[in-house]
Amino acid sequence: MATAPAEKQQRFPRFRKMAQLEHIILLVSFTTLAITGLPQKWPQAPFSLWMINLLGGIETVRIIHRWAAIILILGSFYHLFASGYRLFVKRERMRVLPVWKDALDLRDYVLYNLGFKSEHPKMPKFNFGEKFEYWAVVWGTAVMIITGFMLWNPIAVTNFLPGQFIPAAKAAHGGEAILAVTSILIWHIYNVVIKQFNPSMWTGWLPRRQMEEEHALELERLEAGGDPWPGAALEAPAHRKRNYFIVSAILGIFILAVIYYLFTFEETAITTLPAITPEVITPLVTPAP
């Protein structure tokens, strides 16, 4: 991937193909979840009813929501396993971990924007904003999966937890949804679409101008001949690989089983209420006064 620094390279590698695929999975499932979920947060809004009916009624919407959740969960676990492989088997450096410099970058970024500093901070491959987004997605997805599971299987959950966890989970699920959707709309959409379109998630490459602005440190490293994915080319010891596959296979089967049970865990409610049909016509023997 690396090219000779002398040629004044115009674009630089940023995302692997699998990272792009993960993004698409996340984008599709997240959007679907937001569209099918948010109307349920405001059930009395006319827009909500319109949207729900457009999508095929509340019961259909809930089925779509759950399938989208399954896709999100599968995508999330793929990410965990893949990251685990890179971290524990290949022993790549985890460049998305926040460090003290990110705080300084944030400070300098604000000061630069306000005109108190003449230099834009030089930022690494993942700048403070991207790290914030990444960990927000990790946190948010975890919250949504856990609370979503509770809402999906309230009877199973209340076998172990107090009943009030269910409405609390509902509150958290809704609150987190609003936080996630609004954050994405304000921060992510501004930074990757409005400010200047960022093609790297679709092409894998980022133009030099955006590298200079947002990832000057990474640009310097790459131009100095650095590997875009340091350590990725390392050959991991066979036993480490084997152990990881065994562990991940067991975990994977367990997770798949849990996901399967999500659909069949419990019959929360009977599907048809017993009809209440009392004898309607029962005339009095003597007419009322």
Place this chain on the structure above:
Amino acid sequence: MFRNFIRKLPTLLLLFGIGSISIFLFHMLPPITAEASVNEEPVSISLEGLNIIQTLVQSDQHPDSDLACRACHSDTDATVEFPSGETFSAQVDMGILAASAHGTSSSDPLRCTSCHAASSYQFPHDDLEAADLRQYQIAKSASCEQCHGQPHITGHPGPESENPVVCTDCHGGHDVLTVEQLQAGEGTDACVDCHTQSGVELVDPAALTGLINAGLFSQQEINNDYCLACHSQPDIEMEFPNGDTKSVTVDAMALHDSVHGAGNSWDELVCNDCHVDYRYPHEPLAVESAREFSIEKNQVCERCHEQKFDATLDSVHGEALMEGNLDAATCTDCHGAHDTPVPNEPRERISHTCAQCHGDIFDEYIESVHGEALTTGDPDVPTCIDCHGVHNIGDPTTILFRVRSPELCAGCHADEEMMSRHDISTDVFDTYVSDFHGTTTMLFDPEHPNADPTKAVCYDCHGVHNIKRPDDPEAGIKQNLLETCQKCHPDASANFPDSWTSHFPPSLEHNTLVYLVNLFYRIIIPFTLGFLIFLVATDVYQRIRSLIKSSRS
């Protein structure tokens, strides 16, 4: 001058002679003979007749002009013969005439010529115009109208009928009865005879006198009194072709006291307002049964109550009726017919009205928290119609009714003012909607084919008609919450009911965990968004500045 007189004298003498001879000849004629126009047999005044004349002449009570008539008609064997061959005695019983309503005993006795106009009855009498006795009677009755200008209306067939009943048929001719006599029961024989002959039901003299005394014949127009003359009589019934009978006795006081009576805001209704164009004798029935009659008669309510009538047509009752269920309630089943009371006074009346047909449901309701309060006169609690509607009563088993029912309950239970009177929380609707069941119900579109109406609404947990206080020691929902949940969630365990927020808005006291989660997001969301917006704003600011800078240079 004198020469002229001499010249005309013979003519004058001639005229005088003729006149004298005429007078002489007239006096030489035989005694006066009365002749019936058709009867050729001469009638002579008998000695007795002359005596009567003499008596009458002496009487200063009687008009002199009757003398000539009485001379013959007081005592005669003569008969009148009609072209039809019928004969009729020409004798008038002067005693009966004197005693009659028009006789000498009355305050204003009539002369013969009062009725038998002198111009038509000059002796010798002209030929009769009437073809028979009946025609004569009918024609003669017209003379009553000379004095009785506005003859009362009766149910009897009038002159336009082929077989009319005329004044004299009931009142008599020369023996005409006084009002008092008729009211005392005299003259009803004539009624009975005629009714028997013509097959009219009323042949009981006592009943007939009752009708007369009730004012049947004292009316100048068709009004309530006219109708009530018959219809106020007890135990009168109408029979239908299928054998049904229906009482047609009307309680006049009940009618007067009803909403259509004295207190009617428009005007007191009269029988004919509803029984449009009813006349006596009544038209034959066009329906088979008493029920069909009631249903048909209910159409008349539309004349004034069009909106309510139309609403009823679309109701469950109207639809059932359209489908041929004749037992379906119509206007009068709930409101009554003649004794229509104010339908909601007292309020209890409303539910008692429904109870007439829906007895079991009423029994449940009256034991409920709402029903019990109704009996104590609570003006806030719902009666049947507050939930089911009044005239536009819809089918309460539809999906639409089900999913809209929480809003129905909220109509009262979210009303701050009303609930404060009963110390009941108004949060019930909002807390319901913010919970899973309510959220789903609100989002439910009954028009949608995939709609699943099974999420619990208010009445699934609280009961329908038998709603009790939530803390009722026996039937209260709090005592039996798990069982209530298990109706729909059969696998629910002991913790499960707590997953319902029990209509408490989350607070530190109730649903604490939910409150804390909400608090967390209420802080974290504005903080995060505020921070992100701030960063975006600085970035935009920086970009605008550099844009201006680059355009300058």
